[in-house]
Amino acid sequence: xxxxxxxxxxxxxxxxxxxxxxxxxxxxxxxxxxxxxxxxxxxxxxxxxxxxxxxxxxxxxxxxxxxxxxxxxxxxxxxxxxxxxxxxxxxxxxxxxxxxxxxxxxx
Amino acid sequence: xxxxxxxxxxxxxxxxxxxxxxxxxxxxxxxxxxxxxxxxxxxxxxxxxxxxxxxxxxxxxxxxxxxxxxxxxxxxxxxxxxxxxxxxxxxxxxxxxxxxxxxxxxxxxxxx
Numbered sequence: 001x002x003x004x005x006x007x008x009x010x011x012x013x014x015x016x017x018x019x020x021x022x023x024x025x026x027x028x029x030x031x032x033x034x035x036x037x038x039x040x041x042x043x044x045x046x047x048x049x050x051x052x053x054x055x056x057x058x059x060x061x062x063x064x065x066x067x068x069x070x071x072x073x074x075x076x077x078x079x080x081x082x083x084x085x086x087x088x089x090x091x092x093x094x095x096x097x098x099x100x101x102x103x104x105x106x107x
Numbered sequence: 108x109x110x111x112x113x114x115x116x117x118x119x120x121x122x123x124x125x126x127x128x129x130x131x132x133x134x135x136x137x138x139x140x141x142x143x144x145x146x147x148x149x150x151x152x153x154x155x156x157x158x159x160x161x162x163x164x165x166x167x168x169x170x171x172x173x174x175x176x177x178x179x180x181x182x183x184x185x186x187x188x189x190x191x192x193x194x195x196x197x198x199x200x201x202x203x204x205x206x207x208x209x210x211x212x213x214x215x216x217x218x219x
Contacts, residue, residue, distance in 0.1 A: 030205040041144075041195055043210040086149065090205040094166075095140070097149040 002027050004089050006098035013077050013105050021072040021101045023087030031090040032063050032070050037100070038083050046072070046085075077105045110134070113198050113211035120188055121219050128183045128214045130198035138206060139181040140199040143167060144213075150197060156181055188218045 003026035013019055023032070034046040047054050047061040049070065054061055058077075063070040070087055084100040111132040120126060132139065137158045142150040142165075152165030156175040170192070171185050181200075185192055198211040 031207075033207065035210075041197075041213045041215065043197065043213075045207065045209060048207040084147075088150075088208075090208075092205060095152060095208060096166075097151075099149045100147075102147075 002089075002094075002096050004087060004096050004098040006085075006087055006101050008101060009099065010102045011104070013103065015077060015079060015105055015107050017077050017105075018073070018075045019077060019103070021074070021085055021087075021103075023070045023072070023089075023098055025068050025070075025087075025089045025096075027089075027091070028068075029065060029089040029091055032065075033088045033090065033095075034061055034070070034072050035086045035088065036081075036083050037086060043086070074103075077103075079105045079107055081105050111198060111200055111209055111211040113196075113214050115214060116212060117215050117217075119217045119219065122187075122189055124188050124218075126185050126188055126216070128196055128198075128216070130181045130183070130211055131179050132181075132198075132200040132209075132211075133179060134200060134202070134209065135178070136200035136202045136206070136209075137178065138201045139175065140201075140208065141165075141171075141173060141181070141183050142197045142199065143169065144195045144197060146195070154183065188216075190218045192216060193218050 031050045088097045141154040151167035153169040154173040199208045201208045
């Protein structure tokens with residue numbers, strides 16, 4: 001079946017550190033999204049990124065669709081970055097989520 | 108402000124009760140979705156709709172049902188809740204093909 005794999009599953013950082021989260025997907029995609037789920041369960045849209053690179057403040061994302069992966073970069077991490085980061089691949093109306101990366105940023 | 112709303116945010120009910128989880132969006136999107144998420148786990152699609160009077164089942168089997176009588180409204184109903192239905196339910200909407208999905212705040216359901 002269709003696979004969306006995220007790594008690492010867990011990540012603990014000291015405030016100020018940089019990190020890279022990876023998302024591999026097993027089939028071709030029309031598009032890919034990155035989300036941050038906060039402690040209250042709300043999914044916040046980070047990036048909608050079919051290919052190339054996008055940046056938003058301290059966050060940036062790169063998708064290489066031909067090689068079936070996407071990367072999320074977090075620079076100068078803050079405690080408010082803690083939570084679970086999900087990638088989801090989209091084909092037509094079929095959206096499949098990865099299992100997430102649980103990020104803890106310590107002060 | 109265009110947004111997507113879910114009510115209630117939290118619900119604790121007894122086994123056998125009928126419940127309806129509400130989802131409304133003011134973004135004018137034609138597509139709407141329901142996902143189920145157990146704590147700490149990935150989201151699974153349980154229902155989706157392309158527009159009014161359109162409903163389809165997702166990849167995760169669910170005993171719930173949905174309706175789409177109005178574009179902005181996509182309620183989910185459980186006729187007889189059971190403890191196995193305890194989970195978080197997230198509603199989303201999108202526009203275009205493929206469209207970026209936007210999520211509501213979720214309903215955390217506990218069935219005793």
